[in-house]
Amino acid sequence: MSDLNHQHQDQFLRLFAENEPVLRTFVRSLVPSLADTSEVMQEVAVVLWQKFAEFDATRDFRKWAFGVARYEVLAYLRDRARDRHVFNDELVGRLADDAAATAPQHEAQRDALETCLQKLTEAQRTLVLSAYARDTRMNELATQRGQTAMSLYKLLHRIRQALLHCVRRQLRLEVLT
């Protein structure tokens, strides 16, 4: 493989890895579930690589990748248009515009999350991270804790809401200081 191709691959890897979290959040905001996100992200990664030779390196990779992802999401959702959980094209358009515009803010929120997780009690932190851990199923987690599934969901909702308030407050504080 030529050095030029090596550089090409390295450049793609670097840009993709750098933007994968925001791209995943972008896709996740437009599809009904994380399983859908997984499927779309696989397609997006392949299409980005296929088209990378056409990418103008002087342009913004993220903006270009969002455009590709948006197209892939729309194609994916059209195949599932009869599913009531699927957004229509107009709503996808509005959400995509908003998601692209708020990507930097969401990166900052992700950075603030670690601080906010530390502000939870140990029990709250363990619970929320357990709920998001690989292979965890909520009904089994509820059984282990001696709770009903719905009471566990309500507890998680309160913790997530508290985390969201915290990261928003953190960003406001950062702006003020």
Add this chain to the structure above:
Amino acid sequence: MKSNWHETIQRYLDGLLSAEEVTELHEALYENAELRALYLDYINLDVALGTAAEAALLGENGIGKTAIFPRPPARLSTPSWRWLGATAACAALVVFAMLSTHRDSSRARPDIDATLSSTQSAIARLSVEPASPLPAWMSPTASLLDQSQTSE
């Protein structure tokens, strides 16, 4: 803005909303920019918590170092839908990384089709997703809701 949108959005993310509630949420999201901002913040939090949970498991951050996140005792043989995406993305990156790492040992130039084919194959092999992926609308939480409603 309706005071319980926080709850509604989270229930939507967990697959717990009824069809009527989903329709109401979609309509409200279309009309209300403030609600879209809230929805996107929750989406971002949802994805970030998945990453944080993985990092805590791996002990790669401060949380992991203080060992406050024990691995849940019960594990299922079936994979969690939350982690399908992360696995697939990592698989893609691993394949690309492997291509880069081994480039010096292989002087032959693989064509793009072969590269993409191997990438897709690797994704299929490395992903924990079963051969037949879950339908788009289906998540473990949907069946959970049914069970919960039955039991209550």
